[in-house]
Amino acid sequence: MTSEVRVPTLGESVTEATVATWFKKPGDAVAVDEMLCELETDKVTVEVPSPIAGTMGDIIAAEGETVGVDALIATISEGAGTGDAPAKAKEAAPQKAKTEATNVDVMVPTLGESVTEATVSTWFKKVGDTVVQDEMLCELETDKVSVEVPSPAAGTLTEIIAEEGSTVDAMAKLAIIASGDGAAAAVAPAQEQAPAAQSSGGKDVEDAPSAKKAMAEQGVSRDQVTGTGRDGRIMKEDVAKAITAGTSAASAPAPAATPRAPVTADDASREERVKMTRLRQTIARRLKDSQNTAAMLTTYNEVDMTEVMSLRNEYKDLFLKKHGVKLGFMSFFTKACVHALNEVPEVNSEIDGTDIVYKNFVHMGIAAGTPTGLVVPVIRDADAMSFAEIEKAIAEKGARARDGKLSMEDMQGGTFTISNGGVYGSLMSSPILNPPQSGILGMHKIQDRPMAIGGQVVIRPMMYLALSYDHRVVDGKGAVTFLVRVKEALEDPRRLLMDL
Structure with missing residues (x-):
């Protein structure tokens, strides 16, 4: 047949x-x-x-x-x-x-809204390994988060299609798993093919015919194009990208690069050059874009943390026993910021073209440092949460951030951000806006300082606060008022209960 x-x-x-x-x-x-x-x-x-x-x-x-x-x-x-x-x-x-085994494709999982590609950062399994269903096979890195790829079935990993370092689109196939009675034997072809591929030596990879034609028409040599096809084959779109990149480079003025200091051979041998991760590249780009776009300004104040610390010490054990989570300072600051945002709504807004969009809710971004870079998980509807709900949400998002398990949805839609540099010992800093937001509050180290109170010098636990804001939408008066309201709420937490 x-x-x-x-x-x-x-x-x-x-x-x-x-x-x-x-x-x-x-x-x-x-x-x-x-x-x-x-x-x-x-x-x-x-x-x-x-x-x-x-x-x-x-x-x-x-x-x-x-x-x-x-x-x-x-x-x-x-x-x-x-x-x-x-x-x-x-x-x-x-x-x-x-x-006899059934081949099961391992596909790129959903990456999140507006994310179209990812980089394969690490394979945790190799060809021939036995895997169980839902066991982690590899990790993908996008512009914003790391995504784990679980095994869709139990069996044997027979082929890895996307190697470490390769860029894949949202619908790409990553690997093949043989599932069933013949799973163990199914790996043989892949193992036999590997030496053959390696033994090809210097044999050139055959490029796509349309790519060859495009290179010939445009006068582009093969070494000017980076192939993204199988085994590095050059595809038609690769040629188009190379031509576009060359045109942009020729037409754009050369950036004023900072000259690198002369390096001796001895120094060069002790240097280490590491490619920036996609997450780090995105952080760098977004922070620079924020500086270039917003009319950013920072205003400062300081807060006496005596009352918050006293209240926390008095109720922390009871709070932990009842709610199963520790009472920290972040819930006090979140509540204080929500209180201040209600009075100064422009800090909780964003610019969209020629419009100002006021948010009648607070999705609070809580900046968190991780081994791979700074991320900002979002606590949604923080204005409707209790102290316990806020602390639980922060603890849960913080743990997922450290483990690299935040999803795209976890970091989207924030309307205001709090960044706590104090946990690293920072005494004073100017935080950078998290676009398109118009405000970010920087917390700092609590330090005992002499203060003049009631005509006497007393030692008080003080913290500097910094509000960076977009001066295009937030005036100086609004920024100062916001910080004063946060200060008042923290120095007298009863005001939060009375909505004063």
Whole structure:
């Protein structure tokens, strides 16, 4: 019985594709869903799997040919082939035994709104390893969070498609797992193919035909383009990116780079150069964009923490016993900020074009330092929460931040941010706005200082407060009023109960 291999659906408005690469030749044994060839469209690269297990027959559409949707591109004979059938049958026999397992694709999980790609940072399993369902296989890094990829099934990891360091889109396949009775044997082809790939030595990778044509037309050499296809193959879109990057570099004025001081050979041998993670690159870009966009200004005040510390010490044990969470300072500051934002709503707003959008709710961002960089998980509707609910939310989000398990939703939609540099010993600093927000409060170290109170010098636990704000929407009066209200609420916490 012969089965036809046809061009699959290519996507909305896409009617044709170019046959980029055939991975099988006539007479080769193929398994169900094994990749036969790769098609290239104007937008994406499409893999064509085998519809049945059998022997590769005729290849109708050769590499470089343009084919339409549903066009016949090859045939497959079910079972052993003809001609050199005896040899192929012998080769196919173990292959058939190996393919008794069901192949399960490991896909990129949902990355979050507006996130279209990620970098494979770490594989925790290697080809041939046995995995159980939901066991973590690898970790992806996006511009904002790290995403763990669990195993969709129990079985054996037979192929890793996206290696560490590679960039994948939101719909990419990362790996293949063989699940079922033949799972252990299914890894053999991948293990056999690996040395073959390595033994190819200096053999050039065949680039996509459309990419070759584009490079020839544009006068771009191969070493000017970074390939993103399989094994580093250059695709048509790679050429377009290289041309765009070259045009931008030529037209844009060269940035005034800070000259690097002369480095001796001895010093160079002791240096370490590490590529910035995607998260660190995003942090750097967003902070610089914030400085370039907002009319940022910082105003300062100080608060006597005596009453808050006294109240906390008096009730912390009872609070822990009843609510199962420790009573910290962050819930007091969150409550105080909510109180102040109600009076100075422009600090809880953002600019959208020529409009000012006032938020009639408070989604409080709590900045947290992690081993990979600064993240700002958001406590939603903090204005409607009790002290205990705030402390529980902060503890839960903080733990997830440290473990790198925050989702995109956890860090979106904040309307105001609190940053506590005091936990690291900071006495005074000017926090940078978290765009598009218009305000951020910086907390600092509590330090005993002599204060003049009632005509006498007394020692009090003092903390400097810093409010950075967007002067385009927040006037100096509003900023000062906000800080004064926070100060009043913390120095006399009873005001929070009385809404004063």
